[in-house]
Amino acid sequence: MTNTPLVLVGILILAVGTFSLRFAGPVMRSRFELPERAQQLLAAAAIVLLTALVATSALTDGHGPAGVARPAGVLVGGVLAWRKAPFVLVVVAAAATAAGLRLLGVP
Amino acid sequence: MLMRSIWRTLDRGLARDIGLVCLADGVVGLSYGAISVGGGLPLWVPVLLSLVVFAGASQFLFVGIVAAGGSPIAAMIAGLLVNTRHVAFGLAVSDVIGSGWRRFPGSHLMTDENVAFAMGQDDLRQRRAAYWAGGIGIFVCWNIGVVVGGAAGSVITDTDVFGLDAAFPAVLLALVLPALRDRATRTAALIGVVFALAATPFLPSGLPVLLALAGMLFYRAGKPALEVSR
Known part of the structure; x- marks a missing residue:
């Protein structure tokens, strides 16, 4: 049985903590003006994080590998995006590839 | 007024792309609600998390740990760890969010998807429009999805069948490319x-x-x- 007050406390701390993490950037940036070079570094850092998120969510599941269907789907989507295919096609092709492979019994 | 200027700035193609991602997030929300309730948690847990935390990966982690009998405090710490990347996002998109009161809703609406949409635009006006439209759209779709999924129970518990687990990395990849x-x-x-x-x-x-x-x-x-x- 779940301990309601403790779950509530956990959720509220997570909410306040998550908001603080999100709010930290805008607050810090409004306190002082950043030079061009620093802004460029921050933009690159965000891209580095997003790229790592792509790689880990495409290739891993928990602490292990993600199987075959999901990486294959992301690869198809990635190639289409690289060839400048429409965004809708990229998303649908990635999902359809993974779903199709699973239908065929590929993990 | 903010909403009107967002809609005037967004071009049709970008609005359609954002709409598609919102829809996909809504479906993941359905599965998240269904999984949480199916795992034995009361409906208010996934719904409250979605409203006040609004960060998909940390929410899945939180309900996963609590539903498996783990401590809500451990679940909270795990969720916070997953959300630490938002500090870097916030630094990168603070001029997109704007100043004053906008920083409050703007920060709460920060997700991987709308940050990536914003970074993909050329000028500040477009970035702003993409960030806010994406954030508001995802917030609405995600929360509706969670309530419906949680209330209806086991409609969709496994979005992997639809390949949505491949769609999300592909979305981010297309946006950072x-x-x-x-x-x-x-x-x-x-x-x-x-x-x-x-x-x-x-x-x-x-x-x-x-x-x-x-x-x-x-x-x-x-x-x-x-x-x-x-």
Whole structure:
């Protein structure tokens, strides 16, 4: 049985903590003006994080590998995006590839 | 007034792309609600999390740990670790969010998807429109999805059947690809990916992605990675 007050406390701390993490950037940036070079570094850092998120969510599941269907789907989507295919096609092709492979019994 | 200027700035193609991602997030919300309730949690748990935390990966982690009988405090710490990347996002998109009161809703609406949409636009007006439209759209779709999924129970518990687990990395990949044409950014990102993947078997979720920032040590800028318009 779940301990309601403790779950509530956990959720509220997570909410306040998550908001603080999100709010930290805008607050810090409004306190002082950043030079061009620093802004460029921050933009690159965000891209580095997003790229790592792509790689880990495409290739891993928990602490292990993600199987075959999901990486294959992301690869198809990635190639289409690289060839400048429409965004809708990229998303649908990635999902359809993974779903199709699973239908065929590929993990 | 903010909403009207967002809609006037968004071009039709971008609005359609954002709409598609919102829809996909709504379906994932359905499954999240259904999984939470199916795992034995009362409906208010996933619904409250979605409203006040509004960060998908940390929410899945939280209900997963609590439904399995784990401590809500451990679940909270795990969720916070996964959300640490928002600090870097916030630094990168603060001029997109704006100043004054807008920083409050603007920060709460921060997700991987709308940050990536914003970074993919050329000028500040477009970035702002993409960020806010994406944030508001995802918030609405996600929360509706969670309530419906939780109330209806086992409609969709496994979105992997539809390949949605492949769609989300593909969405982010398509959005960061233009920025990766810059050589310095690409080098840093690829080295970051190696760090993150190598750390995944050993570190709790959230930390491997953060470790990718070590790739920035290899960042040697020739020209701006993204034109920062102000």
